[in-house]
Amino acid sequence: MSWFARYVRSTVGAKHVMAVTGLLLFLFAIVHMVGHLQMFGGPDMYNAYANFLQNLWEVKWPTRAGLLALLLIHVAVAIGLVARNRGARPVAYAMYKPVVSRSAGRAMAWTGMALFAFLAFHIIHFTAGQVQPKYFHTLDAQGRIDAYSMFVRGFQNVGIYATYLAGMVLLALHLGHGAASWLQSLGLRHPKYPADRLGLPIAAFLFVGYMLPPTAVLVGLIRLPGA
Amino acid sequence: MSDSHEELDLTLHVWRQPDRAAPGKMVAYKVTGVSTHASFLEMLDILNEQLVARGEEPVAFDHDCREGICGMCSLMINGRPHGGMRATTTCQLHMRFFKNGDEIWIEPWRAHAFPVIKDLCVDRTAFDKVISIGGFVSANCGSAPDANDLLVPKEAADRAMDAAACIGCGACVAACPNGSAMLFVAAKLSHLHHLPQGQPERLARTGAMVSAMDEAGFGACSNHYECEAACPKDISRDVIAELNRDYARSAFVHRERANKADGSG
Numbered sequence: 001m002s003w004f005a006r007y008v009r010s011t012v013g014a015k016h017v018m019a020v021t022g023l024l025l026f027l028f029a030i031v032h033m034v035g036h037l038q039m040f041g042g043p044d045m046y047n048a049y050a051n052f053l054q055n056l057w058e059v060k061w062p063t064r065a066g067l068l069a070l071l072l073i074h075v076a077v078a079i080g081l082v083a084r085n086r087g088a089r090p091v092a093y094a095m096y097k098p099v100v101s102r103s104a105g106r107a108m109a110w111t112g113m114a115l116f117a118f119l120a121f122h123i124i125h126f127t128a129g130q131v132q133p134k135y136f137h138t139l140d141a142q143g144r145i146d147a148y149s150m151f152v153r154g155f156q157n158v159g160i161y162a163t164y165l166a167g168m169v170l171l172a173l174h175l176g177h178g179a180a181s182w183l184q185s186l187g188l189r190h191p192k193y194p195a196d197r198l199g200l201p202i203a204a205f206l207f208v209g210y211m212l213p214p215t216a217v218l219v220g221l222i223r224l225p226g227a
Numbered sequence: 228m229s230d231s232h233e234e235l236d237l238t239l240h241v242w243r244q245p246d247r248a249a250p251g252k253m254v255a256y257k258v259t260g261v262s263t264h265a266s267f268l269e270m271l272d273i274l275n276e277q278l279v280a281r282g283e284e285p286v287a288f289d290h291d292c293r294e295g296i297c298g299m300c301s302l303m304i305n306g307r308p309h310g311g312m313r314a315t316t317t318c319q320l321h322m323r324f325f326k327n328g329d330e331i332w333i334e335p336w337r338a339h340a341f342p343v344i345k346d347l348c349v350d351r352t353a354f355d356k357v358i359s360i361g362g363f364v365s366a367n368c369g370s371a372p373d374a375n376d377l378l379v380p381k382e383a384a385d386r387a388m389d390a391a392a393c394i395g396c397g398a399c400v401a402a403c404p405n406g407s408a409m410l411f412v413a414a415k416l417s418h419l420h421h422l423p424q425g426q427p428e429r430l431a432r433t434g435a436m437v438s439a440m441d442e443a444g445f446g447a448c449s450n451h452y453e454c455e456a457a458c459p460k461d462i463s464r465d466v467i468a469e470l471n472r473d474y475a476r477s478a479f480v481h482r483e484r485a486n487k488a489d490g491s492g
């Protein structure tokens with residue numbers, strides 16, 4: 001086995017992989033969130049942004065491929081770790097009282113799996129446009145893909161809103177542990193800096209940032225052009 | 228004896244398992260007349276006297292120094308290693324913290340790497356294997372050097388001593404939801420790596436001890452820090468961060484490890 005294979009198969013190396021892939025996915029989540037906040041800038045701004053990204057196919061496809069690879073590595077290594085950790089305690093305690101760990105941290109495998117399902121739904125919904133096909137694939141006045149209207153029509157539906165709300169709760173729970181954890185996993189946590197406490201603020205920041213535009217749509221602050 | 232002396236009657240739920248291969252189960256026992264001055268292990272001695280008097284098999288449990296320094300005692304007590312009092316081993320846990328009529332659940336450490344030998348005794352050879360692969364320095368030190376011959380900064384000496392306080396009891400593994408031994412292994416590394424003598428073999432030692440830990444079947448660290456809360460010697464999670472950092476260096480920059488792995492050196 002090469003030194004690199006031995007490294008990533010070790011428990012510590014696997015945690016390094018989880019931390020690095022998790023961090024990169026998190027950075028994407030921030031960029032993605034900032035992009036959607038442009039819904040507050042009106043149809044022109046949002047559609048210009050959406051079409052700019054859509055037409056940048058030299059960047060778009062490698063980015064998609066990279067994100068998919070990161071996600072698959074993150075999931076595959078996680079499955080290996082969970083299997084190993086379950087195997088490390090074959091007989092459960094009759095009484096076991098964790099005192100400092102949070103349930104969200106211990107439930108990373110569950111929130112991770114649910115998030116994976118949510119991401120699949122999100123891609124079918126917005127990227128492929130197959131959940132509400134009649135709202136998608138429309139063009140705006142300038143002949144651009146009308147991403148703004150599809151966003152508004154999408155979140156005017158309470159069921160869709162609730163699905164995304166659930167997805168963002170999962171994301172916040174998952175990141176609450178992940179963001180507090182990655183510096184320690186990479187050995188970069190230092191007692192002088194409160195890295196362990198980063199989880200909650202980061203999770204709250206992403207949750208609020210992501211839920212602002214859909215909530216504005218639901219309560220009628222963001223409307224269809226001309227409505 | 229102080230006036231606070233009282234006697235307790237307790238109900239114990241104890242894991243009984245005749246040997247490694249046989250299945251075990253929780254068995255309830257009444258134990259009576261336990262002095263509040265007794266330690267937890269003395270309470271088990273009293274139980275065993277009462278069991279022997281009735282012609283029953285006494286409960287096997289590990290112990291040695293009974294003064295909190297050897298790491299031999301163990302026991303998951305009411306779902307917490309060593310009973311969950313901060314920085315306290317089971318032998319130093321006293322019955323005055325219990326009330327008359329209490330029910331107490333007593334189980335062995337649960338980990339694949341710590342198989343039950345009998346009742347509450349587990350086999351902690353996996354820890355010995357980790358130590359034997361790297362928990363030492365192989366420099367020939369000769370006779371004891373003069374004091375202050377080798378200068379060690381106070382902060383480094385303190386951190387080495389803090390890590391060296393580990394008594395290898397296994398409470399970290401028992402407390403961890405993943406059955407991970409990271410706090411133990413990291414403490415053993417940290418106590419050498421804050422001293423000059425530990426530096427020459429630092430990366431090789433880190434790589435080797437992590438491999439031994441993985442081979443023994445311990446889980447991975449998910450940063451839950453239950454180990455830190457359970458440690459009877461208050462070892463800090465900081466040592467795990469040191470291990471994580473050194474392991475990356477051991478994998479990516481340590482030449483010896485690369486050579487060994489591809490068989491060329």
Ligand code: FES
Pocket residue numbers: 289290291292293294295296297298299300316317318319394
């Ligand atoms: S018996 Fe030695 S530490 Fe408890």
